[in-house]
Amino acid sequence: MGTIIIAIVIISGVGAFLATLLVFAERVITNYGDVEVDINKGDKKFTVRGGGSLLETLTNQKIFIPSACGGRGTCGYCKVKVLEGAGTLLPTEEPYMDAQERAEGIRLSCQIKVRNKIEIEIPGDLLTIREYSCTCEKIIDYTYDMKQFNLKLVEPTSITYTPGQYIQLLAPAYEGSPEEVYRAYSISSDPANKSGIELIVRRVPDGICTTYLFDHLKEDDTVRVNGPYGKFYLRDTNAPIIFIAGGSGIAPIKCILHHMKNTTIKRKAVFFFGVRTTKDLFLVEEMKQFEKELADFTFIPVVSQPEEGSDWHGATGRVTTVAEEFLKRMPTVSDCEGYLCGSPGMIDSAVKILADLGIPEDKHYYDKFS
Amino acid sequence: MKKSPQQDKLEALLRSSKLSACGFLGEDKRSLWEIIDADATELERLGRTREDVAARMQELTDQAVPALGDWVKVGKMFQVCVDDNRGMIPCPWPHAVRCLKRITTIHHLKTGKTVRWSDLNIHLIKEHGFFEGKGAPFRIEPKDLVDSIFAS
CATH class of the missing domain: 3.10.20.30 (Beta-grasp domain)
Structure with missing residues (x-):
């Protein structure tokens, strides 16, 4: 019996000594000062x-x-x-x-x-990017897979960004997702409002961050973001503007349109906004309002596959195809700048069409997030 | 079979939600290697190789990509839609492969069956023989997949 106890004590002692040695080694050897x-x-x-x-x-x-x-x-x-x-x-x-x-x-x-x-x-x-603590003030359902999140800044209380830029939102750990992740979302709000930001987000099936936003985030919850980031913004020229966006890609364009209204930019602009069905359309009334408020702005919603029996009378087809047909008839199209936001496939397709129309590649602007 | 530390690490990553909200193994209690073995056996029984299957999946995806998210008829039997989301998802295996977050849905007009897969599914099947664990959101049953994509 005594031998067993002695053996246990010795083994425990050796174990404790080795553990201490490891801690010491970690502190000394990996201490870079x-x-x-x-x-x-x-x-x-x-x-x-x-x-x-x-x-x-x-x-x-x-x-x-x-x-x-x-x-x-x-x-x-x-x-x-x-x-x-x-x-x-x-x-x-x-x-x-x-x-x-x-x-x-x-x-x-x-x-x-x-x-x-x-x-x-x-x-x-x-070096100017900051982290913001926010409160989720309001969640707006636009469609079955599209929501807007209005975030009120708490600390710091104001943000300045160039319209068209994006922020990174932190999805904290939640049930089933034990680790934090960041995802990028374009700011859609009026940049004149510096005390908050709005984000338009489409649900990604099984996406870590959109699952958090759609299924876990509630109004009044705290949200952390940092930013702003990105080189997608309206260039300071007089060139006519072509906006092409699909789905949540409307977000930065909406922000730029607010900016054009706030600063009385009078440039000619046309916005092709593509969705699949009429049920996917949103913000149409807001865009119609911009048509009234901006000097020379045309909004063209495009539905690629209207539901059978729907009363859709607007443009039908792929957004890039409709844009191409429209722009071909524009005599000065090669003088335009193209601002694109949407899925990587839509952007690739739009870039090719703009190039074919004679718009130089250095006049195509987009953030692909990939 | 005793697993190496690398295999343990990979299986832990696949069970976690580090890369995908619900992980890659779902509720499946089998080890990764048991899942892969069982699906390989099933595929062999069906008379297909993982390369055949992945090539056919890629072919169907490629035919619908130009439609930019619309449903298109492919051949006489399929309606196919490829939904493109922004961003990339990395392969959980320790190599530098990242896939577009693109989801292909096929609807077989005769059987009425619908199957969906991501670009990452195609890679996982082709390179790793991995159809994901039962209960994972992107698990594809080899029989359902083979029956659908090779149906005439």
Whole structure:
């Protein structure tokens, strides 16, 4: 009996010693001490405790790099240019880098560790991105799979963005989804209202974030977003404007139309808005109102497959085909700028049509989110 | 069969909702390898290979992509619709494959049966022989799939 007790004590003692050794090793060997992070050659410098990923380190400093997967190395969005201090490219980064990016020192910020002094370059506008705590003020059902979420800003209490930009919304852990994820959504609201933002979201079957928004988020709940992001905005020219959007792609266009009204922009504009059936149409009255309020704006809703027996008398067919037929008759179409928002397939199709119509590719603007 | 740490990690990822809201294994209590083995056996019984099946699925998807979300008639027997969502979803296996969040729905005009799959389903079947676990939102029963896509 005594021998057994002694053996148990010895085994426990050895186990405890090894555990202590592991904790000690973790603290000493992986202790990188204080590490300096230098952004854009001295524009911003700070010192942090080393050991975390660069993405996590920047986020802790309220510098938000776009990322959809929450740092798991699966989306490939969180690229930054590293001038010094990141070591060699990791196997987990390789698939996301082309030859030019490798040559330029582009890295996935979620994969590299901050172990020693690190110098990075990021677009200057990312330094102005902030995190916002909001309250979900109202949820509006537009169609069976489309909702609008009105978010009131709580902290900070106001936001400034360029109409057409998007934010990243944090879907927290919820029943059946134990981890946080970020997803990008365009802002649809009137930019004159700086105390809140509106998002128009279509449900993605089995999508982590849209399942949260559609099935779990309730009015008065707290929501966290960060932003604004994106290069989809109205260029400051006098060129006539072609908007082509499908489904929730109407969101940033609506925001731009508010901006055109607020700033009395008088440019000629035509908006082709595509849906599948008449049941998928929404915001039509609001668009008709813009037709009255803007100097030269035409709204053309397009239904590709109207229900049998429906009283639809508007444009019928694929939105890109209807747009092409309309634009072919426009004598100055090659002077236009094209603003596109929708599914990747719709954007690819619209880009081809605009190019065929003689609109140069550098006059096609879109955020594909892919 | 004893599993390697990598296999354990993969199975944990497939059971979690890290990549897809309800995970890839649903309520299926079998191990990943049991699921793959059972579906491979069923596919063999049906006289098809996973490459055949994936190629046919891809063919049907490709024919409906230009319709930008509308239903189109493919051949004499199918109505097909491809619904395109923004963003990408990565393959859970440890390699760099990301698929469009695109969902193909086929309706067989004669049998009235409807089957749907994602671009990721096509990849998972072709490369990994994985039809997902029972109860997962995108689980496809090999027999239902084969009966539908090869029906004449």
